Amino acid sequence: MFLKLLALCLFAFLIYAPIAEARIRRYKWEVKYEYKSPDCYKKLVITINGKSPGPTILAQEGDTVIVEVTNKLLLENLAIHWHGIRQIGTPWSDGTEGVTQCPVVPGDTFKYEFKVDRAGTYLYHAHYGMQRESGLYGSIRVSVRDNFTEPFAYDYDRSIILTDWYHKSTYEQATGLSSKPFVWVGEPQSLLIQGKGRFNCSSSSLKADTCNTSNPECSPYAITVTPGKTYRLRVASLTALSALSFQIEGHNMTVVEADGHYVEPFVVKNLFIYSGETYSVLIKADQDPSRNYWMTTNVVSRTPVNTSEGLGFLNYYPNHPRRSPPTDAPAGPVWNDTAPRLNQSLAIKRVFVFKHMYQTDLKAHHDFIVTPPTTSDRVIVFLNTQNEINGYRRWSVNNVSFTLPHTPYLIALKKKLHHVFSQTPPPEGYDFVNYDIYVQNPINATTTSNAIYRLGFNTTVDIILQNANTMLAKNSETHPWHLHGHDFWVLGYGEGKFDKNVDPKNYNLVNPIMKNTVPLHPYGWTALRFKADNPGAWLFHCHIESHFYMGMGVVFEEGINKVGELPSSIMGCGETKGFGKP
Ligand SMILES: *[C@@H]1O[C@H](CO)[C@@H](O)[C@H](O)[C@H]1NC(C)=O
Ligand SMILES: *[C@@H]1O[C@H](CO)[C@@H](O)[C@H](O)[C@H]1NC(C)=O
Ligand SMILES: *[C@@H]1O[C@H](CO)[C@@H](O)[C@H](O)[C@H]1NC(C)=O
Ligand SMILES: *[C@@H]1O[C@H](CO)[C@@H](O)[C@H](O)[C@H]1NC(C)=O
Ligand SMILES: *[C@@H]1O[C@H](CO)[C@@H](O)[C@H](O)[C@H]1NC(C)=O
Ligand SMILES: *[C@@H]1O[C@H](CO)[C@@H](O)[C@H](O)[C@H]1NC(C)=O
Ligand SMILES: *[C@@H]1O[C@H](CO)[C@@H](O)[C@H](O)[C@H]1NC(C)=O
Ligand SMILES: *[C@@H]1O[C@H](CO)[C@@H](O)[C@H](O)[C@H]1NC(C)=O
Ligand SMILES: *[C@@H]1O[C@H](CO)[C@@H](O)[C@H](O)[C@H]1NC(C)=O
Ligand SMILES: *[C@@H]1O[C@H](CO)[C@@H](O)[C@H](O)[C@H]1NC(C)=O
Ligand SMILES: [Cu+2]
DSSP states (O other): OHHHHHHHHHHHHHHHTTSOOOOEEEEEEEEEEEEEOTTSBOEEEEEETTBSSOOOEEEETTOEEEEEEEEOOSSOOBOEEEETOOOTTOGGGSOOBTTTBOOBOTTOEEEEEEEOOSOEEEEEEEOSTTGGGGTOEEEEEEEOOTTBOOSSOOSEEEEEEEEEEOSSOHHHHHHHHTSSSOOOOOSOSEEEETTBOOOOGGGSOOOTTTBOTTOGGGSOEEEEEOTTOEEEEEEEEOOSSOEEEEEETTBOEEEEEETTEEEEEEEESEEEEOTTOEEEEEEEOOSOTTSOEEEEEEEESSOOTTOBOEEEEEEETTSOTTOOOSSOOOOOOOTTOOHHHHHHHHHOBBOOOOGGGBSSOOSOOGGGOOSOOSSOSEEEEEEEEEEEETTEEEEEETTEEEOOOSSOHHHHHHTTOGGGSOOSOOOSOOOTTTOOTTSOOOTTOOEEEOOOEEEOTTOEEEEEEEOOOOSSTTOOOOEEEEESSOOEEEEEEEESSOOTTTGGGGOOOSSBOEESEEEEOTTEEEEEEEEOOSOEEEEEEEOSHHHHHTTOEEEEEEOGGGOOOOOGGGOOSGGGGGGSOO
């Protein structure tokens, strides 16, 4: 009997052991408001299981991630987006309130289930109103398959997220932004490194029970390193507004990954990073090990008034992780010098990943097919402007400022509820012969709309983002644009007005990087190409929280008839009530 059992066990082992089974990674999250002091100032912060940033999702390529989220925010709806995960076959799990689902109401539990089909560094964050900047965010780290060797080596892996931090609540901010007269959110009070920053409490009249620089919750974040070892640092930005520079005193960084794609390595002293981007950099702990070093992050592209810089420590073991470096923290680069930022954008090229990187497997990996199609089927130019519509301050794309309908697009499209959003197609471009990108768009030149772009399934689409002047004279801002459901090839960047007869000739069709978030530099243009091959409805928007709130986004539909049956859990709002839960 015993032998029989043993034999059975052995047999089972033989069957199952050699197959590297894709696993299911299960998470149960409780989301609620709690008083926290991330930058020493006490305010309500949204936490996941008591933490902000929330737990890091660790998975391996091919795994399925299941997150059951319970909304304990009491008075507020919720939705969580899995940033950089393409949701192939699961467009209803993208977590974009108003586009792919109804919001999760207080008390409800919502189950997100999706496959992490490609190794890399990704993020998750709230996608309901301006909720992200209240602290609902975290990292997703997807490791490579067992038999795959990455094109670089390192000893240890660490993740950090950079954010900016406001003391005013998102309600005050959103109310100001949608008021007449307009009330701007202003610059953030602090920058946070992995949820920790330092506001200067003595610069204000705040009482010590509200702002206390001795609070351990705001002690600088430290990464402990062993001398001589190489670290892969996965750096991400989820700022509400700020473009950032990140650097580590005395240590160069080698950029090796961007948004889940391997980069032709290049060395930087400081890394420019925009909201929604992720990078992996390698650092070698090869400096004097008797001390600690500063990790700093600074605002670039906007005048950094009253924003406390982000400070952390690179802690050389066995020094104490709270021991301050003996030096002054390095100052960041000049905030208004666009040239090095454009330069970094241009330096990012895709590394070729060859078959020999598989130790044993000679089959082609899907990621080898990364060269872009040489031509596109459709070119859409998106002119980005800031405007006033009937006295309300808005951002517009081709004179249309985006608003979300009450019924999420994915459901409306699938159920053919044509009346719930405008069926008038939005403009494909702007009058680029006559339009002057250096002057402000006239007041009332734009309108609001919830119309969307319908793309032919499996067609190749080019998007040209064109920047312009804001409502202020001689002012143009940086906008990090993020696409849901896809990665795109970054074909080029340029200064000034895009020239459709000349600029496409200089596109990089050899080794363009693929990304999901890309900066549009002041008065510049950025050209992207993607394949509309992921059935669903996908948001494409500026990742600056207040800019999207003010209308800076569009929605693409592709292959809606190929979308599988929608789960009833995403319904219940707008005109979908009848389709929802009984
Ligand atoms: C904090 O603010 C006070 C008062 O404005 C100022 O004297 C002090 O230098 C500031 N400290 C730092 C570290 O900036
Ligand atoms: C400030 O924080 C420290 C450390 O937690 C604590 O000992 C001290 O009592 C706090 N001060 C006030 C006024 O709350
Ligand atoms: C960083 O790179 C610069 C430029 O290549 C070089 O001059 C410098 O020595 C490097 N610093 C370290 C610590 O490796
Ligand atoms: C910066 O802070 C100082 C002191 O709190 C304040 O007087 C000033 O108005 C602030 N500037 C801006 C632009 O917010
Ligand atoms: C950058 O800003 C500084 C003030 O902070 C100003 O003196 C300088 O002229 C600006 N440079 C450019 C290129 O605009
Ligand atoms: C631009 O980047 C290259 C590397 O790609 C570097 O050698 C050069 O110094 C950079 N120039 C500026 C102005 O930052
Ligand atoms: C490599 O790993 C993948 C996924 O885990 C698997 O499908 C493939 O068979 C493996 N190849 C070898 C030679 O082990
Ligand atoms: C813009 O439209 C509003 C409402 O129709 C009107 O009151 C206002 O005068 C217009 N402004 C301009 C500059 O045309
Ligand atoms: C947007 O409005 C401006 C100013 O009225 C006009 O010059 C431009 O052609 C318009 N663009 C589109 C796409 O309608
Ligand atoms: C999509 O296009 C590719 C060629 O670019 C083709 O191989 C593939 O079969 C197409 N898929 C569908 C579903 O039409
Ligand atoms: Cu923007």
